[in-house]
Amino acid sequence: MKKLYIISYYFAPLGRADGINRTYLSKFLAEKGWNIEVISCHNPKGLLRNFQKDEKLLNILPNSVKINPIPNHYGRINELFSLMQFSKDPFPSWIEPAIRQGEKIISKRGIIYAIAPPVTNVKVAAKLAKKAGLPLVIDFRDDDFTLNKRHVQQAESIIASTKRSLKNMLEFYAVDSQKGEVIYNGYAVKTSSTKKIRKDNELTIIYSGLLNHSQHPIMLIKALRNMEERYPETKGKVKINYYGPRNYYTSLFLKRYLNQKIQFHGYIPFQEVLKKIEQSDVAYTSLTKWNEYCIPSKVFQYISMNTPLLGTGPYGALSDFITKHNFGKFSHWQDIDAQTDDIYSFLLDKHSYNTIVNNLANKSSNYSMKTQACNLDIHLQKILKANDTKKNY
Numbered sequence: 527m528k529k530l531y532i533i534s535y536y537f538a539p540l541g542r543a544d545g546i547n548r549t550y551l552s553k554f555l556a557e558k559g560w561n562i563e564v565i566s567c568h569n570p571k572g573l574l575r576n577f578q579k580d581e582k583l584l585n586i587l588p589n590s591v592k593i594n595p596i597p598n599h600y601g602r603i604n605e606l607f608s609l610m611q612f613s614k615d616p617f618p619s620w621i622e623p624a625i626r627q628g629e630k631i632i633s634k635r636g637i638i639y640a641i642a643p644p645v646t647n648v649k650v651a652a653k654l655a656k657k658a659g660l661p662l663v664i665d666f667r668d669d670d671f672t673l674n675k676r677h678v679q680q681a682e683s684i685i686a687s688t689k690r691s692l693k694n695m696l697e698f699y700a701v702d703s704q705k706g707e708v709i710y711n712g713y714a715v716k717t718s719s720t721k722k723i724r725k726d727n728e729l730t731i732i733y734s735g736l737l738n739h740s741q742h743p744i745m746l747i748k749a750l751r752n753m754e755e756r757y758p759e760t761k762g763k764v765k766i767n768y769y770g771p772r773n774y775y776t777s778l779f780l781k782r783y784l785n786q787k788i789q790f791h792g793y794i795p796f797q798e799v800l801k802k803i804e805q806s807d808v809a810y811t812s813l814t815k816w817n818e819y820c821i822p823s824k825v826f827q828y829i830s831m832n833t834p835l836l837g838t839g840p841y842g843a844l845s846d847f848i849t850k851h852n853f854g855k856f857s858h859w860q861d862i863d864a865q866t867d868d869i870y871s872f873l874l875d876k877h878s879y880n881t882i883v884n885n886l887a888n889k890s891s892n893y894s895m896k897t898q899a900c901n902l903d904i905h906l907q908k909i910l911k912a913n914d915t916k917k918n919y
Contacts, residue, residue: 527561527634527635527636528558528559528560528561528636528906528907528910529560529561529562529563529634529635529636529637530555530560530561530562530563530636530637530639530906531562531563531565531628531631531632531636531637531638531639531654531660532548532552532562532563532564532565532639532641533565533624533628533638533639533640533641533647533648533650533651533654534548534564534565534566534640534641534647535566535567535570535617535620535644535646535647536548536566536567536570536641536644537549537564537566537567537593537595538580538583538584538586538587538593539579539580539581539582539583539584540570540577540578540579540580540583541578541579541580541583541793541795541796542577542578542736542771543735543736543823543824544667545580545583546580546583546714546796546823547667547711547712547714547823547895548641549583549586549587550586550714550895551895551898551899551902552564552587552591553586553587553588553591554895554896554898554899554900555899555902555903556587556588556590556591557588557896557899558899558900558903559903560590560903560906561590562590562591562592563592563594563631563632564591564592564593564594565594565596565624565627565628565631565650566593566594566595566596567595567596567597567598567617567620568595568596568597568598569597569598570598578771578793580795580796582795582796582797583796594627594631596620596623596624596627597623598617598619598620598623599619599623614645614672615644615645615646615649616644616646617644617646618646620646620650621646621649621650624646624650625650625653625654628650628654629654629657629658632654632658632660635660635910635914636660636910637660637661637662637663637682637906637909637910637913638651638654638655638658638660638661638662638663639651639663639665639906640652640662640663640664640665641665641667642664642665642666642667642668642670642673643667643668643670645670645672645673648664648673648677648678649674649677651664652674652676652677652680655680656680660913661681661682661683661909661910661913662680662681662682663681663682663683663684663685663906663909664677664678664681664683664684664685665685665686665709666684666685666686666687666691666692666695667687667711668687668691668820669691669694669695669819669820670695671698673699675699675700678695678699678701679699679700679701681701681705682705682909682912682913683705683706683707683905683909684696684699684701684705684706684707685706685707685708685709685902685905686706686707686708686709687708687709687710687711687820687821688708688710688819688820688821688843689708689843690818690819690842690843691819691820691843692706692707692708694819707901707902707905709898709901709902709905710821710826710893710898711821711823711826711895711898712826712893712894712895712896712897712898712899713826713827713829713830713890713893713894713895714796714827714830714895715800715830716830716831716890716891716894722807722832722833722883724807724876724879726876727763727873727874728763728764728765728807728873729763729764729765729807729808729869729872729873730764730765730766730767730805730806730807730808731746731764731765731766731767731806731807731808731809731810731836731869732766732767732768732769732802732803732806732808732809732810732833733746733766733767733768733769733770733809733810733811733812734769734770734799734802734803734809734824734827734828735769735770735822735823735824736770736771736773737768737770737771737773737775737776737780738773738774738775739775739814740813740814740817741811741812741813741814741822742812742814742859743768743780743810743812744779744780744783745812745838745859745862745865746766746810746812746836746838746865747766747783747788748862749862749865749866749868749869750764750766750788750866750869752862752863752865752866753866753869753870756866757870760870760873762787763873764787764869764873765787765788765789766787766788766789766810767789767791767802767806768780768788768789768790768791769791769792769793769794769799769802770792770793771792771793772792772793776790799827800827800830800831803827803828803831803833804831804832804833806833807833807834807872807879808833808834808835808836808854808872809824809828809831809833809834809835809836809854810835810836810837811824811825811828811835811836811837811838811839811844812837812838812839812859813838813839813840813844813859814839814840814859815840815859816840817839817840817842817844818840818841818842818843819842819843820839820842820843820844821843821844821847822844825837825844825847826893826895829853829886829890829893830890830894832883832886832887832890833886834853834854834855834872834879834882834883834886835848835853835854835855835856836854836855836865836868836869836872837854837855837856837857838856838857838858838859838865839856839858839859840858840859841858844856851885851889852881852882852885853882853885853886853889853890854882855868855871855872856868
């Protein structure tokens, strides 16, 4: 039996990207024959973090995936300390309950799989793997430089979401490069047709996901205003729709910019947001400084709907991804004029737009979550086999 013990504080029915991605990954691994036990948090909550629930996510999981939700009896002061950089771990009070329950659950040959962030998962998984004598795999969905190096070096393999991230993690934690593997976030489902019909000289842009200063999606509004000042004939031709949880950023920063053409719709469930992406002409993704390694999860949702990308951020993994495949347009996050040019080009150049749509239709399947799960399945089987060989000696 292929047995996998996933330690993930975030999991279904959590409706944010962490919960969605980890739930679908478990589904696709189960379809490859893995029997999966998930140790997750029963009651995730926070001061500034968003924890909306999407109960429909539970319906996609087969019987071979069992969720073990462990309550966290914590004060929110831990999260505040973490956000203020006083503490490395936002959920320390969950560690001991998760370890106690994990010791009861882990009873068979298998792999213990920790997903970071949060670092809480790695702390729990490292202790469980050591006690059970099972191989540990650490999966970095974001770069994290706050872990105990001993825990990372204990791992049989390091997984990362991009090549740049994998290089960063292997070098920082002094881990052999042979232990590394890239598994992209990927997209869960693809239901879009290959054709997009859009009106001449009109453009609808969507942004979906968390809204905060790491993404700073107000940059899109500033670029739009700049375009309308530079080209007055474009005024009112572009509409922006934001979808995501309400938080400090939406209340204190975004709200002042909203009008008939720039609207914030709040959080909607995953399947509904996919329909909104498909109905949009262009999908916006943004990053600010120190995120060179990152390709946001929303990017893969966008390409699954054959929706051209309007990207901005530091030059790195995201810019490479967009430009290499011609999935859209990219400009530096500090260059508002370049962002303005990109919007203007999308608005007027339908030939270039249609070329991008065709590229998405032809190439995006390489980045499905199902494809990524197949790659991960092969990698994990090698770890199981190597561990069995080691024990026989």
